[in-house]
Amino acid sequence: MRKVININNSWKFIREDEVKAMNKAYNDENWEVINVPHTWNAFDGANGFDFFKGSCWYRKEFTIESLAKAKKVFIEFEAVNSIADVYVNGEHIGQHKGGYSTFRFDITDAIEFGHTNMLSVNVNNAVFDDVYPQMADFTFYGGIYRDVNIIITDNIHFDLMDYGSAGVYVIQKDISREKASLTIKSNLVNDNEEEKKVRLWADIFDAERNKVTYAATEVILAKGETKEVEMPVAIENPILWNGRKNAYMYEAKVSMVSFNDTVDEISIPFGVRYFNVDAEKGFFLNGEHLALNGVSRHQDRKDMGWAITHKEQEEDMELIKEVGATSIRLAHYQHNQYFYDLCDKEGMVIWAEIPFISVMSKTELEGTNAKQQMVELIRQNYNHPSIMFWGIQNEIQISGERPEVRKLVNELNELTKKEDPTRLTTMANVMFVEDNDPYNFVTDIVGYNKYYGWYQGKTEDFIGWLDGFHKTNPNVKLGISEYGAEGILQYHNNNPKVKDYSEEYHALYHETVWKIFEKRPYLWATYVWNMFDFGANIRDEGGVKGRNNKGLITYDRKIKKDAFYMYKAHWSDEKFVHITSKRFVERVDNEITVKVYSNCDKVTLYSNGYEVATKAGNSKIFVFENVELHEGINEIRVACNQDGVILEDSAIFNKVSQTNQSYEAPEAETGGLVANWFEMPELDLDSIEVKELEITDDVYSTRCSLKDILENEEGKAVLNKYLGDFAENPAIGMALGMKIDVLATMAEDVFNEKMLYMLNKELIKIKKSK
DSSP states (O other), rough: OOEEOOOOSSEEEEEOOOOOGTTOOOOOTTEEESSOOOOOTTTTTTTSSOOOOOOEEEEEEEEEOGGGGGGGGEEESSOOSEEEEETTTTTEEEEEEEESSSSEEEEEGGGOTTSSEEEEEEEEOOOOTTSSSOSSOOOOOOBSOOOEEEEOSEEEEEOSTTTSOOEEEEEEEEESSEEEEEEEEEEEEOEEESSSEEEEEEEEETTTTEEEEEEEEEEEOOOTTTEEEEEEEESSOOOBGGGGGBBOOOEEEEEEEEEEEEEEEEEEOOOOOEEEEETEEEEEEEEEEEOOEEEOOOBBBTBBOOOOHHHHHHHHHHHHHHTTTTTTEEEOOOOOHHHHHHHHHHTTTEEEOOOOOOOOOOSOOHHHHHHHHHHHHHHTTTTTTTTTEEEEEESSSOOOOOOHHHHHHHHHHHHHHOTTTTTTEEEEETTTTTTOOOOTTTTEEEEOOOBBBTTSSSSTTHHHHHHHHHHHHHTTEEEEEEEEOOOOOOOOOSSSSSOOOOHHHHHHHHHHHHHHHTTTOOOOOOEEEEOOOEEEEEEEETTTEEEEEEOOOOOSSOOOHHHHHHHHHOOOOOEEEEETTOOOOEEEEEEEEEEEEESSEEEEEEETTEEEEEEEEOEEEEEEEEOOOSSSSEEEEEEEEEEEEEEEEEEEEEOOSSSSSSSSOOTTSSSHHHHHHHOOOOOTTTTTOOOOOOOTTBOOOSBBBBBHHHHHHHHHHHHHHHHOEEETTTTGGGGGBBBBHHHHHHTTTTSSSHHHHHHHHTTTTTTTTO
């Protein structure tokens, strides 16, 4: 039988590249003592551009008992970011590239049984041309940030070297309410020096631990052979895994028996279900429509980075359940197995994806690492019933039009369908991908990251785009993979507007967008960006460095923003009332508007102990206008009587004589994120008279991408003249593939009419090379 030994505790760590540390005799007595999960960017990873990226070392002593000498010993890392070189007693065991998946090495021949062994690991979180992601809008925290285990097995065992998987797959062939036809596929390994015969068993248990069926077969394994064995099995009248209504789980206990000994055994929790997406009606689970009201999640936490424990993951899940979500997009990489387990248990429908994001490598054009991470994601997570969508790319078009990118996207889709034809493939297109672009026809279903009302245009622009896309592509199954706006709790505004970063605009944005989405049943899913604020080192906006502040909840998970309660009112059955703008305490107004989010039928408002008004209906948003404020402190209370239970919320507003200037964001009415990409020279454009220009396809213009113009020396000089020398900005890679006209819609204060005119006036003088 296999034995799993966790070795998280008492490691040694140094934040520098000490190459001699691979040697067993190296003296590490002055190194820091740490436990894993661990990251060296827990504090600097969300504070701006400058966080430590490079090579660091970990060391750990361990002992394997002499009795295990006739067995196989593996080292397992559940995730290391992003390149790991592993040494045992000075011997290089192997290298793994990719920071999010489980990987293992066979260390049997390198260890000294019964003696102290030294495990040394070199970890590097710098960006490499052959490892993904290349660039993204989140921090790449370095370290051994998930668990580390030693696994001891018999020489006959389920394959531990199958891309970090369990080596056993429960394949759902044909599922209905009457019967679940399954295939148990097992990869068996015989590391003995002779042929072996084993009996393979698969016992299927229901959630109450009753055996419901089984399968068995006899297998002959040649010396050194790895063999794939399939066993059909069926569950009559199965209880279906039915999302949050009933996340019913079975268990397959699969074992290998040699004579009277069970030589290896593994238990696989699984659920049976069937699903489909309709281009007009959306998502269906087990034949019934299910609205996928989704949120996206990054795994990091304030002052912890990615080095989180089960406690933090459980807290995240409870918050996602509270808001009433039915689906989660686990962005933009493989998450912890424990969180996928929670998704199975809680009935969340999951979009899981790889970090093929923003920019494709400029030198490694076959996508070897992207394909490796795709296979790892699928094989390691194949048995999770919650996962229904495999994501193959996110905004990979950002780096510009490249035939090798299109080729790789198609190859990733083909690979994914080959690895797992039972699920749907999807991807998240960047907002400027045209409606008729071939990208929209690669995967089974597609998502768009659209930010009308924040990066470009106004929120109502969603209406025209959604209906226009659906009319143009009636057979394309369309979802919204990202939408959101920044919301910083410091800032408040009676008249919220785009890019003021206020909590009021953040809430108003989501109100407006959700009203649009809920009226369009053809959307198979929508995903709020993001459930939680997260670390994004390339950002510096709204007075906050190193953060993306679009979350419904703060980075430390301590404060739920008003928008959280807007969604809770629409999505959750848990009754509540919530007064918005409670952090907007100091008011100069004689009268204010009080807005309440609630899923109750009727809400009553009280001011300073007196009843003011009652609002009724199922709008979820109750607005009380002209609520009078007295000088000094005012107490506002709202209440509803829900089936005899009084639910209430209260707020304090202080009427003052002068506006609190700290409520106003320093970047109000500026270009926000896009403005940060450029250091604009001082230009006097006031006297410029805008005239009509003739722009043809054979010259450069603002219709071209930044990348295309920068590749021409004359064009580069024009851009530098008007936009500054922005090439060294660490975030500029996020913009290279965008046409300047698209950038202009995202930052009209930067790219105003006169600026665009002057750019075009000089660019059209430059002929494109044939």
